[in-house]
Amino acid sequence: MRMPSPKQTLAKAEMDMTPMIDMTFQLIAFFMVLLNFAETEQDARIKLPSSELAKPPEVALESPLVLQLTKDDKVIFGGELLPISGLGQPLSREKRFLELNGVDPKEATIVIRADGDAKTGVVQEVMQLCQENDFEIFALRAKQELAEEEP
Amino acid sequence: MKLRNTGELSDKVDIQMTPMIDIVFLLLIFFIFNFRIVVQEGDFNIRMPVAGPSAASIDTQLPIRVRLTSDDEGNLTGIVAGDRKLDNFSDLHQFILAQVGNDAGPDGADNMEVELDCDYGLKYRYVISAVTAISGYVTADGHIVKLIQKIKLSPPKKPS
Known part of the structure; x- marks a missing residue:
């Protein structure tokens, strides 16, 4: 008796990859849209206080400089962790830079992202240092809190 | 002459999917690990010139002075607005509402200014509260009603 050749009986098993690839691309698209690289200024060491009135600004701030204050009286400015006393020099450098670019420091905005447990006196000292360098517009940043609904 | 049977020629062209799927999964892993749920942030804008009355403050009334005191640990111990001692921020809000309501003219709140005088060690979250x-309140339908927008902080008083 003649045996059938194995080549004739074995069928090639093929998996349909299309739905999986569709789903994977949809997931990638979802994460790409939601990923926000612009939020790099947010530092995990800072726990912002919350406020129900804190709404994202509708127009972009004018020449913003972000100062982040930790609860142990340090300032994060330009990625560097500085003591309060070491902030004067970088601020005057920023002031010169703005002036060279034709921007009046009085019109620049200092964004203060201070930890909820930071001392108010330290925040005031930082603002005073900014004032000494002719900055006078401040934006106190808080995270958005949803208003509690009354029962 | 008999030609050698080379088998059936298939029309189906197989594309190698493996490298593409590898890259796609790597991309997916990258995005998953970099994904963070970011809470929306907002700003309270204040303008504080160095010293002396600014052009903006000349036409305003004397600022309402709000004093916030703290204990050694930075917790809030008292709120005094003008001469009135208040129990909490809700009372402060009612006080401000009364002040804005008392002020004559449609733009009453625009001409008013508040100066916050805080203890050095007070936790910053009380200042934001x-x-x-x-500066305002949120109505039941989610709209923000603005009250006094001119707010300034008094100079720091370092404890001796």
Whole structure:
């Protein structure tokens, strides 16, 4: 008796990859849209206080400089962790830079992202240092809190 | 002459999917690990010139002074608005509402200014709560009603 050749009986098993690839691309698209690289200024060491009135600004701030204050009286400015006393020099450098670019420091905005447990006196000292360098517009940043609904 | 049977020629062209799927999964892993749920942030804008009355403050009334005191640990111990001792930020909000209501003219709140005088060690979150109570409120339908927008902090008083 003649045996059938194995080549004739074995069928090639093929998996349909299309739905999986569709789903994977949809997931990638979802994460790409939601990923926000612009939020790099947010530092995990800072726990912002919350406020129900804190709404994202509708127009972009004018020449913003972000100062982040930790609860142990340090300032994060330009990625560097500085003591309060070491902030004067970088601020005057920023002031010169703005002036060279034709921007009046009085019109620049200092964004203060201070930890909820930071001392108010330290925040005031930082603002005073900014004032000494002719900055006078401040934006106190808080995270958005949803208003509690009354029962 | 008999030609050698080379088998059936298939029309189906197989594309190698493996490298593409590898890259796609790597991309997916990258995005998953970099994904963070970011809470929306907002600003309270204040303008504080160095010293002396600014052009903006000349036409305003004397600022309402709000004093916030703290204990050694930075917790809030008292709120005094003008001469009145208040119990909490809700009372401060009512006080501000009364002040804005008492002020004559449609733009009453625009001409008013509040100066926050805080203890050096007070936790900053109480300042934001005070600023929230002073600067407005959210209505039931989610709209923000603005009250006093001119808020300034008094100079720091370092404890001796």
